[in-house]
Amino acid sequence: MTDAATDAVDVSEYDVVVIGAGPVGENVADRARAAGLSTAVVESELIGGECSYWACMPSKALLRPVVARADARRVPGLSAAVQGPLDVQAVLAHRDDEAAHWKDDGQVAWLESVGADIHRGTGRLIGPRAVSVTAPDGTVHRLTARHAVAVCTGTRAVVPGLPGIADVRPWTSREATSAKEVPGRLVVVGGGVVGVEMATVWQALGAEVTLLIRGKGLLPKMEPFAGELVAEALKEAGATIRTGVSVTAVHRPAPDAPVTVELDDGGRIEADEILFATGRAPRTDDLGLETVGLEPGSWLTVDDSCRVEGTDWLYGVGDVNHRALLTHQGKYQARIAGAAIAARAQQGTPLDTSPWGPHAATADHAAVPQVVFTDPEAASVGLTLAEAEHAGHRVRAVDYDLASVAGSGLYADGYKGRARMIVDLDREILLGVTFVGPGIGELLHSATIAVAGGVPIDRLWHAVPAYPTISEVWLRLLETYRG
Template sequence: MEDTYDVVVVGGGPGGEVAADRIVQSGLTAVVVEAEAVGGECSYRACVPSKALLRPGAAREAARSVDGARQAVTAALDPARVLARRDRFTGRGDDTGQADWLNSAGVPLVRGHGRLAGECRVEVTGADGTVRTLRARRAVVLSPGTEPALPPVEGLDQVGVWTNRQATTADAVPERLVVIGGGVVACEMATAWGSLGSAVTLLVRDQALLTGWEPRAGEEVARGLTALGVTIRFGVSALRVARDGATRTVTVETDDGAVLACDEVLAAVGRRPRTADLGLETVGLPAAGWLQVDDTCLVTALDGDWLYAVGDVNERAPLTHMAKYQARACAAAIAERASDRSADTGGWQAWSAQADHVAVPQAVFTRPEIASVGLTERAAREAGLTIRAVEHRIGDVAGAALYADDYRGYAKLVVDETRGVVVGCTLTGPMATELIHTATVAIVGEVPLERLRHTVPAFPTVSEVWLRLLEAYGL
């Protein structure tokens, strides 16, 4: 059986959904192939459930940060209600709503495992083993996402290790949890389960958390985790793990000679592309690995303009919001090329994915929250920019002091002195994740500081920190 569409999209996560929708809006036809749940990892086992787990603890802390409200908050979190609230957001993996949305957008859904079977052809193997072939007139868009990468720890694959999937969907709070890793997933899940009463130990191979961020961000997260009762062991790696068949207790041996006992182990050390069974070899590409793309998300290692890759699999900016952004650029490029109009009409060039070079916003919902966009001071210097960095304590702003007693937060701007524009910003503290978009607009818009000084923040809001940062710069 063979069906033909203008575009075949393999992967129904955020990038795949948006790409298919935008392609149909352009007047072309598209179909989505998905083997698991429409909506992807983010909707059911990552961003959405993790934030649902994190929010109750943050809300409780926010109430307790204000005198007068603090006295009214005397109980601990209710784990059963927290987990039930999370399940309301995820539907426990039921993708009916997402599938219905695709249908309403005019995008057919083919359930099954899709893999390339030559140029512009995708074979889909259904759950019952039947094979269906889809042919693309114009393009194939690959959006398979990524999967957790396990560290080389002896026995880890035999203990029922948690990855982000189990950590965000577990039905009970582990009494003791060991987390291997020091990145975003490790820090957020240590925060979430620590808030719910788990005794968490974080094993961090490096000497800091969140090593790709400004150093202050990792320091503030470490402080917050410690205050929550999480034990952080820097410079320590797990060597081997084993689970007792009778007690179900897991023992973790580390390279400094310690032996830790816990109920679950979470491995959060990174991700790898889900390309091993994608049929890349049928079109002359390596059978596995990351897919390199240009700013229209066209795969660069292949001749022609028919194969695209959006989202985490292209390794440009592995974040849900950036996958959606890339999908819009990709769909615009496909529609423009299909119309045979020249590039100078401003279509795909106007929509090429440029922001994921210079202005990728990141939000981490630890306590304190941290957020960043653009370059760190170190990255800017390594890029050869002539920069100046300015900092300000957010707690010194009147709006922050009113928001929370003893508000603790930090703001840093990285300025390109040659052009007089902001190229990086890092924020920590309550509301940091909501404040970062202002910096994103300034960076993407390349707003001159001389102009930015006229964007007057309302008083008394936390956003007034922008005024203080510009004053610190000398404006």
């Protein structure tokens, strides 16, 4: 046991201790309290976590006017009125409002309203069911859990250890979503969701954006056509995209000097800022995992109830378990984990961890939804064609041009988009769906229901889409499948 543990003056006991008060930790606490379990929540930064202040909320606040203007420019009778530049200061001010000006009073009030106790400070495991909390003033408080400790600490951005990186002060997702000024020239390294969304934002706000991708295309975890359509739109907006290149070194000779980016093909690029959107790592390096026999800095391997393998009390919920690094999926896991913790705490309550049971996060494997809020939007749920084939399913990909749907033509002149559903030929159900096009993000939940519910193709035929909406693509996909 650590010195911090033995020197702790105050000790409090709870049924459940949650480390991390982002959306995931908040939801674990909410479910635990709803089941009548006393709950403590430990947070070292802002209550509300990454999503509220440096990810989902500020990024989507920045993207909304960009996408709305792009949509308006494709509507006859309106396009001429929206040809001017965005009001940068108004966009940034709206972003600040959505990020609550980086104050967590509202989130604190909500968490307190569910009856959870908040402990400000850095939480570390100091043994089974025991957590020490070091407050900002250095005092240490010890918390013990009768039933469960839930680790909901999320992830941090990974910045590569390149020559010159320390002097460059590179942007990560945090700086990209909270910047107060538009850089004249921005280099974005990485073609995943963060990379393409932030390239979309800052290009539209006036930056000269260069996107550097080590692989062959954007959004590599989605169907290939998703990245292709997003890349085409970014180029049309003025961004430069270079594929198959890697950064070998960066230089900034003085704090106010530009950044020089050296590439493995011998080329050089000069920019005012550089954003690395090259992956995430678990925030478990200073969590005390070694005190319970786990490797510091590792992802937490969990079962479908989000309980850490090899324990009967420790849970890893959200990004920290590496199952699906998405806020909404982490909140789903939190609901499952909270219910499982409550069931295990209440003797005699049956536990159902069968697939799609109330204590199993089955959707992590079969029906993970995601929307990329670029122009055009890209949205998917379930498996891609390549993933389904790799898993050994006998499948057929059914494609349809979204521009051929009546609702798309009404939505925008020159509409470009595509839809694909992956059909399991043996069971006649959908394993995955992908949409790319303006305004398609709101289509995704219907696809998620179809995939998660295993709705048979014959029953989907009776789900009549309203005319004339873009959702009529469902009928066209089914007609194409039936031939």
